[in-house]
Amino acid sequence: MSAFSSDLTHAQSLPVVITSHTSASSSDLEREVITFFDMYRHRLLAYIMAFGISGHDSEEIVQEVFLSLFRHLQMGKSRKNLHSWLFRVAHNLALKQRYANQRWQNRIEPDTLLTEKLWDPSPNPEEQVLSAQRQSHLLTVVNALPEQDQCCLRLRAEGLRYRQIAHVLGISLGSVSMSLTRAFSRLMRADKR
Amino acid sequence: MPHKDFHPSRQQLLSYTDGELSSRDATRIRSHLEVCHECRAHIAEIEAASAGFQQTYRRPDPLQSDGSGPRALLRARLAELVRNSGDKGWRRLSFALDARGLLCVCALGILVLLGAQLAYRQTARHVDQASAFAGLLPNPNLTPGSTRPVTLAYICSLDHDQVVHAVPGPLERKIFKEYGIGGVPTRSYEVDYLITPGLGGSDDARNLWPEPHYNAVWNSYVKDQLEDRLHHMVCGGQLSLDQAQKDISHNWIAAYKKYFHTDRPLPLSSSSVALNDSAMIPDRRWIIQVLLGA
Numbered sequence: 001m002s003a004f005s006s007d008l009t010h011a012q013s014l015p016v017v018i019t020s021h022t023s024a025s026s027s028d029l030e031r032e033v034i035t036f037f038d039m040y041r042h043r044l045l046a047y048i049m050a051f052g053i054s055g056h057d058s059e060e061i062v063q064e065v066f067l068s069l070f071r072h073l074q075m076g077k078s079r080k081n082l083h084s085w086l087f088r089v090a091h092n093l094a095l096k097q098r099y100a101n102q103r104w105q106n107r108i109e110p111d112t113l114l115t116e117k118l119w120d121p122s123p124n125p126e127e128q129v130l131s132a133q134r135q136s137h138l139l140t141v142v143n144a145l146p147e148q149d150q151c152c153l154r155l156r157a158e159g160l161r162y163r164q165i166a167h168v169l170g171i172s173l174g175s176v177s178m179s180l181t182r183a184f185s186r187l188m189r190a191d192k193r
Numbered sequence: 194m195p196h197k198d199f200h201p202s203r204q205q206l207l208s209y210t211d212g213e214l215s216s217r218d219a220t221r222i223r224s225h226l227e228v229c230h231e232c233r234a235h236i237a238e239i240e241a242a243s244a245g246f247q248q249t250y251r252r253p254d255p256l257q258s259d260g261s262g263p264r265a266l267l268r269a270r271l272a273e274l275v276r277n278s279g280d281k282g283w284r285r286l287s288f289a290l291d292a293r294g295l296l297c298v299c300a301l302g303i304l305v306l307l308g309a310q311l312a313y314r315q316t317a318r319h320v321d322q323a324s325a326f327a328g329l330l331p332n333p334n335l336t337p338g339s340t341r342p343v344t345l346a347y348i349c350s351l352d353h354d355q356v357v358h359a360v361p362g363p364l365e366r367k368i369f370k371e372y373g374i375g376g377v378p379t380r381s382y383e384v385d386y387l388i389t390p391g392l393g394g395s396d397d398a399r400n401l402w403p404e405p406h407y408n409a410v411w412n413s414y415v416k417d418q419l420e421d422r423l424h425h426m427v428c429g430g431q432l433s434l435d436q437a438q439k440d441i442s443h444n445w446i447a448a449y450k451k452y453f454h455t456d457r458p459l460p461l462s463s464s465s466v467a468l469n470d471s472a473m474i475p476d477r478r479w480i481i482q483v484l485l486g487a
Contacts, residue, residue, distance in 0.1 A: 030271045037267055041260050046250065059263055066267055070274060079383070135249040142246070157250045162213050177213070181204040187242040
């Protein structure tokens with residue numbers, strides 16, 4: 001059965017898509033991008049808004065992410081790890097927007113967005129209050145973390161592996177591990193209080 | 194023999210919880226956890242902190258919108274992007290319509306017309322054959338599946354990028370041709386491994402086939418999820434490599450339904466969470482059993 005032996009550790013990643021420029025393929029791409037939009041919009045919004053960016057601006061950034069995805073696929077670029085690719089583009093656009101917002105002093109504090117919308121499935125009102133307090137405290141702890149640690153934590157919550165997080169943030173694998181360790185140390189100390 | 198004197202660092206314990214360690218390091222830590230209550234307790238704290246943050250982070254849509262408006266806006270922008278790409282092409286062409294340009298365009302046009310007739314005949318045959326192989330499962334005569342000799346330790350040392358990775362371009366074209374799509378490749382297909390390299394699949398053509406990409410329910414993205422799940426189950430000792438290879442090569446859709454306990458593909462986000470909760474880190478369930486004294 002075995003016909004070929006390859007050293008996968010040295011395998012090169014090559015584009016999966018074969019380039020084509022017919023009008024029919026453009027409509028295929030549009031449908032594909034919309035499918036990704038439906039899958040990832042909510043998650044990207046949550047990630048972008050955590051940078052302290054308003055809802056309106058965050059929606060615009062999400063639109064830009066998927067327009068970039070369309071161009072990326074249209075040029076026949078790699079489809080590998082589109083999951084982390086989307087977060088990488090969103091991350092860079094969010095940083096750019098936040099910088100622009102800071103210049104125009106148009107920033108919304110993240111707590112005002114998050115604390116209003118905290119939700120708990122527990123039907124017990126007292127438990128809901130306690131849960132909301134705990135979550136609010138956790139959020140305060142998270143927002144006090146260095147930005148890199150916050151980003152690593154959120155990307156981990158989005159299901160990205162350490163290598164993918166490193167790719168999104170442009171840092172080393174070791175830095176991801178250290179950031180998460182620091183972040184978890186603070187979260188665990190906060191939980192004990 | 195478990196080593197009680199060896200205490201992994203907090204960084205190592207977190208990496209272990211997240212399934213980021215090599216199988217050798219993970220085995221060493223697992224052995225240590227059997228005899229170290231302190232480290233088991235720390236793992237439990239990590240789990241609790243992770244769950245607490247996850248609950249905080251996974252809040253409802255902060256804008257409380259169903260996305261229909263943004264989706265419609267994106268559709269309109271994509272349509273405009275496509276139109277602008279076409280308009281720009283037309284403007285570039287119009288600049289070339291001077292005398293010399295016109296002559297070149299006419300000569301090109303004649304060549305295109307001559308070639309189009311030949312291409313049409315080829316395309317009709319390819320489209321007919323392509324539709325025959327638009328199936329969600331490979332042709333068993335062309336793609337029975339094949340493996341290469343690997344050890345469990347080796348495949349479990351591979352990271353996600355190596356478990357699910359791309360097929361080289363020349364090999365892709367060969368597969369398209371074998372399936373009768375050669376010469377007219379489309380974006381609707383992705384040449385995929387039947388048995389992924391992460392489960393010992395080979396790069397042989399007998400292990401490759403053009404799989405519908407996005408426009409089918411059971412597409413290549415769904416198969417990627419199955420490959421990831423099976424890889425983690427094999428490396429976690431929940432499934433033998435032979436069984437994983439057999440299930441995925443015989444009927445990968447049936448295998449997905451079996452291992453994800455569903456009749457339809459799960460949304461990517463929920464299947465990823467399910468993976469994190471159950472199969473990605475099988476050691477986590479083992480740890481919980483140890484903590485509960487099961």
